Amino acid sequence: MDISYVLNSKVFRREAEIMVFAEADVPYLFEENKKMSILNQQVNNLQRQLIKEKKDLQNTVIELKETQQMLIHSEKMNAMGKLVAGVAHELNNPVSFVYSNIFSLEKYIAEIIQSYHELEELISKQAGDLTATVAELREKNDLNYLLNDIVDMTRESKIGIERVKTIVEDLRRFSRLDESEIKQVDLIENIMSTISVTRSEIAQKNIQFNLSAPNRLQVECYPGQLNQAILNILINAVDAVDLGGNILMRVATDDKNVIIEVKDDGCGISKEILSRIFDPFFTTKPVGKGTGLGLSITYKIIHDLHHGNIEAVSAPGHGTNIRLSIPGKI
8 A cells, every 4th residue: 555645845955966854753653663563573473484384394295205105115014924924834835745755755765775785685695696696786877876875865855845944934933924913922033033034145145143142032022023123134234244244143131121232344334324324215225225214114113113222333344233122021
């Protein structure tokens, strides 16, 4: 709105200069200035409110994005768990069948070999003319080698199938889809199944892996989620160490908590990066190699779900030590 003012004034001219003197109502100007100050303050308040709302919206968008990615990752892990459990279940029957047959085969082969030796002895005693023929057949067909090799093959096959049975059982135990709720489990058994899942990666890099833990340790926890948290820590440790590196895992207890430590002698982490490793989507891996969710999910599993604590100690060139602690009872 336009406002007009009427002022008493006089005009003076001195050579090329013109001077104008005007009278104004000072209290009125002060009142107008006051109104303008109030309007300016209101505008500033609105600007601050808009900035705050903008930041709130940005934070909400970030939280929604994190939640979406967490849900996607959770669904992937759930699907993978179902797949692992399904594969373990499907493998269990044929593996058990082969396992049983190998034991029977080993027994039958032993009986055949024993019968053959008895026949040789009988021939050598009662049919002297055939003794040379039997020896010739033994040498021609290299029976000494075959008999020994058959025994070795059955023994090695039995060891191999026992290993397959252990892997299947570890996969079934690791998935623990039937244990998604809180329950009491043997933590050491859980950890052993998780280590088994990473054994191939450990072997590929010739890593010296050492576990210091009691034989058994009953803990109330969410077994499936805790397995996932431990797996994430182990995978990060394996990625961090060089060929022939070392990883030490320690499980212990104090008065109230269960403590799980994973220490590696890898490249270590700088102070700047260390403060961000549990942030969602933060990763130092190349694009396509990591989502930046593993340690973030581990933090939520330990801190939010188990009401525990997780901390990392590291320095460049001195490896990394991740320490998890959860209450003995939740």
